Amino acid sequence: MLEWSEHFETHIELVDSQHAGLFVLLNKLADCFAIGVPSEEMVEQTLQELLDYAHQHFTDEEAMMKERNIDPQFFALHHMEHNSFIYDLSRLQLHSNADEDAVQTAENVVRFITSWLVYHILGVDQIMAAQLRAIEQGMTPEAAYQANKSIHRDMATTQLILNAVLDLWRGTTEHCRVLEAELLALKQNI
Ligand SMILES: [Fe+2]
Numbered sequence: 265m266l267e268w269s270e271h272f273e274t275h276i277e278l279v280d281s282q283h284a285g286l287f288v289l290l291n292k293l294a295d296c297f298a299i300g301v302p303s304e305e306m307v308e309q310t311l312q313e314l315l316d317y318a319h320q321h322f323t324d325e326e327a328m329m330k331e332r333n334i335d336p337q338f339f340a341l342h343h344m345e346h347n348s349f350i351y352d353l354s355r356l357q358l359h360s361n362a363d364e365d366a367v368q369t370a371e372n373v374v375r376f377i378t379s380w381l382v383y384h385i386l387g388v389d390q391i392m393a394a395q396l397r398a399i400e401q402g403m404t405p406e407a408a409y410q411a412n413k414s415i416h417r418d419m420a421t422t423q424l425i426l427n428a429v430l431d432l433w434r435g436t437t438e439h440c441r442v443l444e445a446e447l448l449a450l451k452q453n454i
Contacts, residue, residue: 274393289314322346335409382428
């Protein structure tokens with residue numbers, strides 16, 4: 265269960281309300297598995313709902329950054345993170361059809377989304393918010409970018425990010441192992 269807390273706040277109303285909405289949908293997806301093995305349609309429908317919401321949120325966030333003239337280097341980096349999330353998730357879904365049982369796959373998907381959201385919201389989204397605040401106070405986008413490439417975080421937030429990164433890394437190595445095994449099986453069948 266991922267709970268919304270002040271650590272996640274960017275103090276930009278639209279962004280915070282959409283991030284909170286993502287948490288609600290993610291918990292809804294996790295809840296599907298709290299009652300045993302859910303139907304495939306139920307998981308697919310909830311996952312799709314989450315993906316659609318994430319897509320809309322990324323679009324809105326990017327439109328806001330453009331509108332407020334955020335530094336183009338930062339925009340490109342942020343846009344890349346959004347795209348890689350959508351891409352990774354579609355890979356996970358594709359892979360889920362190949363093998364592994366449904367529950368294992370779903371657990372991987374929930375874990376991936378949770379870690380990614382925590383990492384992203386506490387990382388690049390906070391940096392974005394700091395830059396937008398600086399621009400609002402009269403700094404040029406370039407200066408706002410230079411002054412806020414990274415930000416100071418308290419211990420609790422740093423710990424949350426570290427856990428999320430470790431989880432993402434663990435998920436990636438597991439994913440690589442499965443792919444490696446598949447590749448080996450393919451070679452043996454040639
Ligand atoms: Fe973002």
